[in-house]
Amino acid sequence: MKKAVVLLSGGIDSSTSLFWARSKGWKCLCLAFDYGQRHIRELRSAAAVARKAGCQLKIVKLNLPWKGSSLFGGSGRLPRPSSLKEIRSRIPSTYVPARNTIFLSIALSCAETIGANAVVIGANAVDFSGYPDCRPSYFNAFRLVARLGTKCGIKGRPAAIIAPLLKMNKAQIVRLAERLGVPVDLTWSCYAGGKKPCGKCDACLLREKGFKES
Amino acid sequence: MKKAVVLLSGGIDSSTSLFWARSKGWKCLCLAFDYGQRHIRELRSAAAVARKAGCQLKIVKLNLPWKGSSLFGGSGRLPRPSSLKEIRSRIPSTYVPARNTIFLSIALSCAETIGANAVVIGANAVDFSGYPDCRPSYFNAFRLVARLGTKCGIKGRPAAIIAPLLKMNKAQIVRLAERLGVPVDLTWSCYAGGKKPCGKCDACLLREKGFKES
Numbered sequence: 180m181k182k183a184v185v186l187l188s189g190g191i192d193s194s195t196s197l198f199w200a201r202s203k204g205w206k207c208l209c210l211a212f213d214y215g216q217r218h219i220r221e222l223r224s225a226a227a228v229a230r231k232a233g234c235q236l237k238i239v240k241l242n243l244p245w246k247g248s249s250l251f252g253g254s255g256r257l258p259r260p261s262s263l264k265e266i267r268s269r270i271p272s273t274y275v276p277a278r279n280t281i282f283l284s285i286a287l288s289c290a291e292t293i294g295a296n297a298v299v300i301g302a303n304a305v306d307f308s309g310y311p312d313c314r315p316s317y318f319n320a321f322r323l324v325a326r327l328g329t330k331c332g333i334k335g336r337p338a339a340i341i342a343p344l345l346k347m348n349k350a351q352i353v354r355l356a357e358r359l360g361v362p363v364d365l366t367w368s369c370y371a372g373g374k375k376p377c378g379k380c381d382a383c384l385l386r387e388k389g390f391k392e393s
Numbered sequence: 394m395k396k397a398v399v400l401l402s403g404g405i406d407s408s409t410s411l412f413w414a415r416s417k418g419w420k421c422l423c424l425a426f427d428y429g430q431r432h433i434r435e436l437r438s439a440a441a442v443a444r445k446a447g448c449q450l451k452i453v454k455l456n457l458p459w460k461g462s463s464l465f466g467g468s469g470r471l472p473r474p475s476s477l478k479e480i481r482s483r484i485p486s487t488y489v490p491a492r493n494t495i496f497l498s499i500a501l502s503c504a505e506t507i508g509a510n511a512v513v514i515g516a517n518a519v520d521f522s523g524y525p526d527c528r529p530s531y532f533n534a535f536r537l538v539a540r541l542g543t544k545c546g547i548k549g550r551p552a553a554i555i556a557p558l559l560k561m562n563k564a565q566i567v568r569l570a571e572r573l574g575v576p577v578d579l580t581w582s583c584y585a586g587g588k589k590p591c592g593k594c595d596a597c598l599l600r601e602k603g604f605k606e607s
Contacts, residue, residue, distance in 0.1 A: 242454040243499065245506055270544050276505035277498050280542050284494040285457065291490035292459055312542040320537040327534050328494050328526040330484050 181205040182295040184286045184338075187236065188212075189224030190368045191361070191386060192344055193301035195352055197232050198359040199343045200299050207234045208293060210286055214241040224367035231362045239285055270309045271381055273370060279312035283321055283340065290338040291329050297339040298325075305348040318342055349389030357393070395419040396509040398500045398552075401450065402426075403438030404582045405575070405600060406558055407515035409566055411446050412573040413557045414513050421448045422507065424500055428455040432586020441579040453499055484523045485595055487584060493526035497535055497554065504552040505543050512539075517558040517566065532556055563603025571607070 185197045187209040200207050209232075211225040222238065229236035279302065286298040302313040311317060322340050326332040344352055356363055368386045369376035376383050399411045401423040414421050423446075425439040436452065443450035493516065500512040516527040525531060536554050540546040558566055570577055582600045583590035590597050 237458045239458065240454070240456040241499075243502065244451045244453065245503060270547070274544060275502070277502035277539075277543055280498040280538055281495070281502055284491055284498045285455075288457065288489070288491035288495055289459060311544060311547045314541065317538070317541040320534065320541050323534040324494055324531070324538055325491075327528065327531040329491055330488060330525060333484070333525045 181297065182293065183207050183297040183299050183341075184290045184293070184295045185209045185234070185299040186211075186282050186286055186301065187225045187229060188301070189221040189226075189228060189366060190301070190382070191356060191363060191366045191389070192303060192352060193225075194228045194361050194363075194366045195356040195359065196299050196301035196343055197228065197234065198361045199355070200297075200341075201232050201234070202359055205297070207232070207299075208289070208295065209234050209236040210282075210289060211236060211238050212241055212282060212285075213238050214281075215243060220369075220372040221367045224365055227365040228362060231365065237289075241281070241285075270311070273381060274310060277312070279310075279317070280321065284324075287325055287329065287338055287340075291331050295338060296336075297341050299341045299343065301344055302342045303344040303347055303349075303352065305346065313345075315345060318345070348392075349385050350392035353389040353393035395511065396507065397421050397511040397513050397555075398504045398507070398509045399423045399448070399513040400425075400496050400500055400515065401439045401443060402515070403435035403440075403442060403580060404515070404596070405570060405577060405580045405603070406517060406566060407439075408442045408575050408577075408580045409570040409573065410513050410515035410557055411442065411448065412575045413569070414511075414555075415446050415448070416573055419511070421446070421513075422503070422509065423448050423450040424496075424503060425450060425452050426455055426496060426499075427452050428495075429457060434583075434586040435581045438579055438581035442576060445576045445579065451503075455495070455499075484525070487595060488524055491526065493524075493531075494535065498538075501539055501543065501552055501554075505545050509552060510550075511553040511555050513555045513557065515558055516556045517561055517563075519560065519562040527559075529559060532559070562606075563599050564606035567603040567607035 183200050183205045185207045187193045187197055209229045211222055226236055290298050304313050325337040331337050368382040370380040370382050371377040397414045397419045399421045401407045401411055423443045425436055440450055504512050518527050540551040545551050582596040584594040584596050585591040
C-alpha cells in the first residue's frame with residue numbers, strides 16, 4: 180500500500196487532492212500549517228475534511244518572525260479584484276514568498292521520516308497562474324531537490340511530488356470533487372476568516388466560478 | 394549595499410560564513426532554528442556570534458510533529474564514530490531528512506520578504522560528504538527552485554544561494570575563521586549539549602581535526 184503525505188489547507192483544492200489520493204487506495208497523513216496566516220478558520224476545515232477522509236492530520240507550527248504578505252497576520256487589506264481576468268494578470272498580493280517551497284520541504288522531510296512514497300499538493304496552474312510556485316516547471320525543479328537532497332533520493336527512491344490538479348481549471352476540480360465525494364461544504368477557500376466567506380477575494384471568486392461552470 | 398540572510402547554527406562553519414559575508418560589506422540578518430534539536434546550547438552560541446558580528450538574529454520556531462533523527466529531540470544515542478573515515482563512508486545517523494531544504498526555503502522566503510539579494514549557508518561538502526543536502530549538485534537544484542518559485546526569480550533577480558565553504562575542508566575553514574576574526578571560542582559544534590563538548594561525536598572529531606591541521 181502506498182503511503183502519502185498530503186498538504187491540506189482545508190480549501191477545495193487540497194481537499195480534492197486528499198480524496199484523489201484516497202481513491203488510489205493510498206494511506207494518507209495530512210499536514211496543515213499554522214504559520215501566522217490571517218485566520219485559522221481553514222485549520223478547522225482541514226481537521227473536518229481529514230476526519231471525513233479517515234486520515235490523521237498533523238499541524239505544523241511555524242513561527243516566521245517577519246511579515247510580508249496579506250496572508251500573514253492580520254495586517255494589510257485583502258485584494259478585491261474586479262474580475263477573474265485581473266486575478267490572472269498579476270502576481271496576486273496574496274503571494275507569500277516561497278510558501279510552496281516551505282510547505283513542500285517540510286512535507287518531504289515528513290515523507291522521508293515516515294517512509295511515505297509521495298507528497299501530494301493541491302496546486303493548480305490554470306486559474307492561479309500568477310503564483311510562480313504553482314507552475315509545472317517549478318515542481319520539476321523541486322523534484323530535482325527531492326532527488327538530490329534526501330537519503331531516499333540518493334538510493335533512487337525519492338518521494339514523488341504529485342500535484343494531481345495542476346492542469347485542471349476550477350470547474351474541472353469541482354466536478355472531480357463531486358465525483359470523489361469530497362465534503363465540499365466542510366471546505367474553506369476564503370482568504371478572510373469570518374463566519375461566512377466574503378465572496379469578494381480571489382479565492383471566493385475562483386470558487387464561485389468553479390461551481391458555476393461545473 | 395548587498396543584503397544577505399545568513400543561516401547561523403552557532404557552529405564554526407555557519408559563524409565563518411557570517412563573518413565571510415560581513416567581510417564583503419554585506420548587511421546580514423541571521424536566522425537560527427529552534428526545531429526540536431537535541432539541545433539548544435547552539436542557539437546561545439548563535440546569539441553570541443551574531444552579536445559579535447553586529448548583526449540581528451531572528452529565531453524561527455518550527456514544530457515538526459514527528460521524530461526521525463538523532464538530532465531531533467533527546468531520544469536516541471548519538472553516533473560515536475571510531476574514525477573520520479567512518480564518518481565519510483556513510484550517511485550519518487545525524488542526517489535530518491530534508492533539513493537544508495527546510496532551512497533554505499525559509500531563508501529564501503525571508504530574503505524575498507526583506508529584499509535581500511542572497512542567502513548564505515555554511516554547508517561544506519568535503520568532510521560531510523555523507524549528507525546528500527550538502528552536495529554542489531543539490532545546491533544547484535535549489536537555485537533552480539529559487540529562480541522558478543519566487544517573484545524575484547521570475548523578474549530575473551532570485552536570491553543567490555551562496556555556500557562559501559562548500560569546497561573547503563575543516564582545516565581551511567579554521568584558517569579562514571582565524572583570518573576573519575571569527576570568535577571561535579563562542580561557537581558550538583558538538584551534537585551533545587553539555588557544558589563542554591563531548592569530544593566524541595562526528596562534529597567534535599571534525600572540529601578537532603580542523604584545528605590540528607590548520
